[in-house]
Amino acid sequence: MKKIKFGIAGLGRLGKVHAQNIASKIENAELTAACSIVANELDFARDKLGVKNVYSDYKEMLSKADIDAVAIITTSSEHCWQIAAALDAGKHVFSDKPLGTTIDECRLAEEAVLRHPDLIFFLGFMRRFDPSYTYAMDQIKAGKIGKPYMVKATGIDPEALVQSAIKFSPTSGGIFIDMAIHDIDLMRWFLGSDPIEVYAGGSTFKHPEFKKSNDDETGIAMYKCANGSMGFIHVGRTASYGYHVETEVIGTEGTLRISPVPEKNLCFIYDQYGVRQECVGSFPERFAEAYLLEMENFVNCIQKNKKPDVNVYDGTKSTQIAFATAESYKKNSLISIKY
Amino acid sequence: MKKIKFGIAGLGRLGKVHAQNIASKIENAELTAACSIVANELDFARDKLGVKNVYSDYKEMLSKADIDAVAIITTSSEHCWQIAAALDAGKHVFSDKPLGTTIDECRLAEEAVLRHPDLIFFLGFMRRFDPSYTYAMDQIKAGKIGKPYMVKATGIDPEALVQSAIKFSPTSGGIFIDMAIHDIDLMRWFLGSDPIEVYAGGSTFKHPEFKKSNDDETGIAMYKCANGSMGFIHVGRTASYGYHVETEVIGTEGTLRISPVPEKNLCFIYDQYGVRQECVGSFPERFAEAYLLEMENFVNCIQKNKKPDVNVYDGTKSTQIAFATAESYKKNSLISIKY
Amino acid sequence: MKKIKFGIAGLGRLGKVHAQNIASKIENAELTAACSIVANELDFARDKLGVKNVYSDYKEMLSKADIDAVAIITTSSEHCWQIAAALDAGKHVFSDKPLGTTIDECRLAEEAVLRHPDLIFFLGFMRRFDPSYTYAMDQIKAGKIGKPYMVKATGIDPEALVQSAIKFSPTSGGIFIDMAIHDIDLMRWFLGSDPIEVYAGGSTFKHPEFKKSNDDETGIAMYKCANGSMGFIHVGRTASYGYHVETEVIGTEGTLRISPVPEKNLCFIYDQYGVRQECVGSFPERFAEAYLLEMENFVNCIQKNKKPDVNVYDGTKSTQIAFATAESYKKNSLISIKY
């Protein structure tokens, strides 16, 4: 198989993970170009990963670098125009979630994808590639839990990182835009239906700073879906024990619960605190394997000219739902979701 | 200590449990009278428990039997007048939940309790006496999880008993009146605040019979409370694995999760199905110890002239909340709860 | 059913548990007499349990008290002659384990049981009545794990109680005589075969005081049984997390593992220590229900004239095996066990 040549845009915390994966952990991929507006991110690409062609201008990378594909791990508000530009330059595109930060942005991306039916567009909802989530979906497809009719999802960032959340709260769009997008995607994926109504709320009992930016440290939302199924999402930022992502899918014949204990590993400690497991501390730790597997899947889609399971419209819809949730939260009212 | 002499009213499924506990498992209690409109329930009391004085008329038992206390385990709609009658007859009263099936009924009970400040009135929210729930509350009172600000509760009856649920659905008041009252009580207890707003929904994917009586096999409700805390309740009737009651209390410093696996016992089976635990099959199995402990607590309150932790107003409020939840469910709208 | 009248001998820590159970928790049982050489144990019986007839002399209780059955919860070395005396006085006998502290003592008890085939003799291996253990045996009898061929057992007392273990070490017979008897009984019960060879060892890394009395804080023993099955027992006295009894039964088709986490209750705590359960702190806490159930079973055997599952020879054999284990430990050699 011919190796896919990648250019990466954005080498922040998650960008570095993807860059290293592409550079040395993915069969049939190589990292040949990198782009960032942050100088030391380019140093990282050059010095640690041996990337020769580095750019501070995204369009320059598109026009000059010898690349087949672009991985976009930039600030969310840049995603959509960068997706369109890369597709228009004939490159396959992997974009980190969310698709965009406004519906208008998302439409731009949709149109670009439509213009280039022969190029692969891949949206990085990596949780779908985590082996436990993939396994859950396989069980569902095999009919093991009957018809799935409810999803209960939890996503809580660690208290250890709360100062960063407080700092970015004023510009993050609030807890639902910032955090619930993965849970929304999973809910749609598992239920096979779109929510048409949402009611949301939030609370802050620990860090009043969130209230100052009209945000909250914890948010919850309840959804009713088009096919009669239902969802409940709980997002937060103050887990004392680590990074907690848990999802429950309830079906007519059984229930799947993924990661009720966000265990760091398989070791149980028996000591003065009882019997316990320590927990993962962050999303890169929890989803290390998923980040690798989604990129392998992207490469595989390119090589076999196969459409990914997630499409650009999934990206728009999850953004729409997050906005409707935020609206319900701000207005304290029931919101209908229209697509 | 002087033994407390009990008369019991109602010896159905749960009534029998209480009758046997009072008769032979509670120190300082004895069962001296029984009342039922069902003949073979009186036979049970006479023949199995050796109760000599049995009555088919409740008021007759109150006036004639040599009893200090009455345990009311009758149909919900009979509770309130029976409470009032017993108190007016000078008896201490233990009543099964719910307090009543209408707010008007509850007010009658409230007034009777007010009239008799020297008598003990005990409302049987037995989950509070389950050792795991008691332990959770002790942890909370000791400040171990900081300020509790969210409760997520699950209560699912077993699929094995669903035909009974279908049969009684038309007269049960619907899934929220019928099933959520315990979860509502726990939510109020753990959060120390009353819900002021509710949004509820339901679905039926397995047994369309529920739809025929404008009911559902699964119901969910989201609550916002007076102090800013929040709740989510999920009730259902189709658990393939058994009887599932689970409660999560989330606080600023930690989370308590009670019974995520409704384990039958401490035995793990390693076999062709993986590693597994079998589950409890019913509420009498799950809460056997709680039924005993709450009655011991009632006896103890009488002997020490101590007020129980749950009072009559808790009973009214949980009923009010259940009705508001049912209203939200039926109207598909946000409902404010006023007390 | 006629109530069985009990006299109890010995009201120490465990004796009090049994006395209270007989007095107020067992249907068809009543505690009418008590005997102890410790004055305040008799005060307890008289004042707390309302036992009118108390004795400082065991034989006097046998001859004078109006009792059908005796519960013997005295020092181990007194068990056998007290068993014989009670049977010879025409009383049914419940004796705490171990049967005796020497084989000669055990033979006396065996002969007394033989002399009185119409009386019930019940040996208190209460673990067999713990619902998890009973369930495990039911699974085995139902063929769920095929042919059981190995038992791995763990029994560790809590560090919190180690000073008492150190104090009694010189007279306790050592760790195997003192602690392994329950595990030996379970091994025989689950495997359906007797060990014919044992190799044992021990170690002390925390409390050198044990070494002074030629004892150890931890002991292990490996067994080969007559039918080719095998066992491994680990006993200790220094669990920092509580009281740990765990048993694994391995069969040709599956494995049962009872209580790998000696959980205090069903509550999981998510906090700065990870996700954890607190543990039971002592044998009365862990086996509270088993103590009740075994006594109910004894009463039931008397009422229905049914032989208990454990017989006097089981008592002798477990003592023989414990002695052989201690011999292997002391001599550091392989010991054949002959019955």
Add this chain to the structure above:
Amino acid sequence: MKKIKFGIAGLGRLGKVHAQNIASKIENAELTAACSIVANELDFARDKLGVKNVYSDYKEMLSKADIDAVAIITTSSEHCWQIAAALDAGKHVFSDKPLGTTIDECRLAEEAVLRHPDLIFFLGFMRRFDPSYTYAMDQIKAGKIGKPYMVKATGIDPEALVQSAIKFSPTSGGIFIDMAIHDIDLMRWFLGSDPIEVYAGGSTFKHPEFKKSNDDETGIAMYKCANGSMGFIHVGRTASYGYHVETEVIGTEGTLRISPVPEKNLCFIYDQYGVRQECVGSFPERFAEAYLLEMENFVNCIQKNKKPDVNVYDGTKSTQIAFATAESYKKNSLISIKY
């Protein structure tokens, strides 16, 4: 960093895993040569991994290929001479466990390592690199469980693969030589001491074929170590639920238990079988990450000229202990282990 050029010898089941890891998953490694006596293994290297230089003769690879290091994943009896030949040819060596199949073979390897102090010799006890085991050792080094004084280890192959075990039983050296070597290594690693005495046994209740080759389907062994600590190892071949590797390390202040449930992933299934997790099916599945991490560690040792944690003497000792265990098993006697 300069990339390390690898030649691999042996591309069977595990060899393929290592070959793929070296070829495309390890930073700073490349697979430039491959050697096998099996033609289609060389086809795999050439066609799937793009290895240009393939050899059917090991010595030819050593003399002709442009390689810095050799990975030896051949039949156990070939390891030692291949190790010596590679070191004498100036190559760094990674060898799969066990070091050798006789002590004499091991001595050859020891001498070769001694002759080449500047070359890295790495023995593939990959379990030490599994994140859960690494974490456990980190906890121990940090003093979290005090002084470790007992290891209980379980290693059971799945019933699904038993026919292969039966087939190779006559030539495998028996269950202890074949299976216990990893557990022996872990026991030595965690306890920091060598066993000086062993008693072993075995049984077969399911597949009598093992008995025909004087082997057993299950083996157990108890060890006493030089520093007074102790070990117990249970190996088997008939787990109905999957591949089960579990290790418990007991210390004076706490216990670590690694993988009591050999969970396939983080998904819990609630269905008619109870609440369950499915299990891993094989060693490549369970230890996929460990195989990668040990090879990364080897590359890192080469690049930084750092000695690996496991040395050649560890290899000899684990082989000696396995032989002593097998001797005890065959003779049914206590065996002293001398080094």
